[in-house]
Amino acid sequence: MLDAGIFTQSFMIHAWIGGTIVAILSAFIGFFVVIRGSSFAAHALPQAGFAGGAGAVLLNINPLCGLAAFAVGGALLIGYLGDKERNDVITALTLVATLGAGALFLGLTNKYATGAYALLFGQIVGVSSDQVVATAFIGIVCLLCLAFLYRPLLLASVSREIAEARGVPVRLLEICFLVVVGLATAIIVPVVGALLCFSLLIGPNATSVYLTSSPGKAMALSLLISLVTVWISIVLAYISGWPIGFFVSMTGALLYACARAVHYFRVKNIRLKAGIIQC
Amino acid sequence: MIRFLNLLFAPGFFQNTQVMNALLLGGVVAAISGVVGVFVVIRGQSFVGHAIADFGGAGAAIAVLMGINTLWGFLGFGVLSAAVVELMGDRAREHDLATGIVLSVALGVESLFLYLDTHFTGQAGAPMMILFGSIFLIKPSTVSIVVALTAATTVIIITIYRPLLLCSIDPDLARTRGVPVRIVSLLFIVLLSFVVAEGSFIIGALLSTALLIGPAAAAIRITHKLGLAMLYSAVLGTLAVWIGIVLAYDSFLWPPVRRGWPVSFFVCALILLFYLLTRLREKLPGSGIMMVRRVT
Amino acid sequence: MISPVKVKKGDAILSIENIRVQFNQRCVLNDVNVQVFPGEFIGLIGPNGAGKSTLFKVILGLLSPIQGSVRVLGRAAKSGDRLIGYVPQKLFLDPNIPLRARDLVALGLDGHRWGIPLPSKVRKKRVDEMLKAVDAYRFADSPVGQLSGGEQQRLLIAQALLTDPQLLLLDEPLSNLDIKSAYEVVNLVSRIGREKGIAVILVAHDMNPLLSVMDRVLYLAEGKAVMGRVEDVFRNDVLSGLYGYPVEVLHVNGRIMVVGGNNSGINGYPLECNCCKSEAAT
Ligand SMILES: Nc1ncnc2c1ncn2[C@@H]1O[C@H](COP(=O)(O)OP(=O)(O)O)[C@@H](O)[C@H]1O
Ligand SMILES: [Mg+2]
16 A cells, blocks of 8 residues: 655655754644643734735746745734733734735635645645755754754743743743744645644644653653654545645644643653552 | 715625624624633633534534534534543643644644535535534524533533632632532533534634634733623623624625625724734833733 | 852842832832842742742842842852742643653752763752652652642652742742641741741742741842831831721731721631732722
């Protein structure tokens, strides 16, 4: 059933390379998304990007540009408006603003907007060789930014007050992080789709926090999970022709459920042992 | 005068039953979303409020494949997954992740079924309809269902108004007063799913958040009295939907394509406009509104 | 490593002169004067909303007063000053956050620096030493989110001490602790302060756990402050003057209580208590 084409056809080679880059990037970004509790932003920015992609389709320009512009714009909007309002409300409003524009773009597109739907559901066959280069480039930029922000961001995620007292520009830092998420989104969305980009961002890290408590190990484990998820999904999507996002989300959910089960039994064991010692 | 009215309401506006249905449903749904939205904002549940729409979207995609009314899909899946999320996590951040994981599964199912819809039912427009709404295509039979659902929601909200308010503002105090916080929260999230399902049905799964959060966020900036905020919120939402419908109807004559601009776009744009106006108002000196301190 | 700054005996570590702080025309601190000397333990006491955290923000250079001067070791207060260690009230962490106690403490060493941390023996040694100093070495590898409030408080103190500060600010470190842990934390802070000659300012609602260790008390109320030894501050006339209405200081079994209202202690409201601050203020 697995023909050799899955590894040799040029579009599949692009898909493998693109998917791997995206998996690596989302594992590291997802770490901060999960510990900062910013799932909603991670969900909203890809969809904002999708709206931008739809706009690019309408204007007949490269979807990646529209995608990046809207995702980064959304990040800046959340950062800018978030100063005097609850974060979740602002994220919701940003989502509404960008998707409202997206609805207009889609409504005005005359042809059946195949390009836009590909962005919504992801399309492994759609990665061109130019795009692989762009993906690699943006991926590396995002990783470098994240490495640069690492310590202050970790400190600010643990305690905003300590970070402020240490002279860390916390608000600027938060905006920078959101922009990195937005930029990363721009390369993740074409591969796994706007709807499920979010799955890849939070799934692996949500799983690994149940298995380890050291930040380094958690990131390494997430990297592994993320790669496995993407690779499995590429194979299954190739075989079935179904949207790759579906497999990403199902693999992620399955691994998460396993991790929670392992965690549950571990905690129970510890409680049992403690109980025996007490008696 | 007549000419002006004609300019505002394109010919045939008031004779069209589809439009009348849209006005009725849109108004009802916007009003109840506005009221419930105030609770959602003060309880900090915007993410869940948005996620429920996507949960429902998965149901709607399945409903299209089975050939039943998408409202049932929105409702069934919305209520089910909202309850799962509510039961899964207690603490705020855990909740955030729990919502995320359930949302991720729902979106996976949704994208699969939307794919199947377009491939097996020949309904190429199904994703567009589910994600971005179809207020002018509502079957008359659905109108009464939505109205009945809204009435039921309203009655329950009025019944549990005070305990709900207490739980939303200070859960610990509510617990000491003997309010069953868990049950009230569960009940609220079920009601929320009803309301979100209606909103998704009308302006789409992706955009129902606009009706839920936008007017409420604006209203809370105008007044600190909660009852009044709910009233303002309902009014703002209804206004946005009605004006949106009028503009969408007019836009059939607009460039570039002459087949209308989407209602969802107008509704979102208006709601955002209202919200931004309330923020601008705050910038004016002497508006007498205290700065809302950031909750971290 | 940061070399400790030499302080001459008698020079104030912190000197605040006539500062005034306002939020939207509302005056929160008015004409406050504070002098803190090396190695001193100061209890900062006052009702909710008195401006205790605001005073800390001013010392940390996060908020500039509209009038008056704040000097830390003779230099104007600026944010990110390594000579000040800051301990916030509480951590709000997910129980499963992938962070061990030692990772949290290590953030105290270099959390403000950009870039990823490189593994280093010196770094690990410093962190281990500090963990031992606050008696937290036992749970060094436990996940932070699952530690108790008292244990987390120790880690917060350790992280604040890693930059070798001369002044340690603790904002309500006791408010989420049971009495036993509260005494432990107070004794720990006071011991470390004495050993290393660090001046400590500790915010508390209830001054009783501090009575045995504090050198002086700084009492804030109604935007004003008095500072002095315990027996000079906790007097009816001093505190009444501060509040602007009669308050009474009660001594019960060696504990001190400040109550509002006049001579009948029974109707009085305890003024530092969390719960009745709003009534007391009216
Ligand atoms: N950023 C701010 N904007 C407006 N008012 C503030 C701000 N921070 C503190 N306040 C007000 O200043 C007063 C003192 O606050 P705070 O220093 O936190 O008191 P506490 O003594 O309880 O720590 C309070 O009445 C509070 O409402
Ligand atoms: Mg305080």
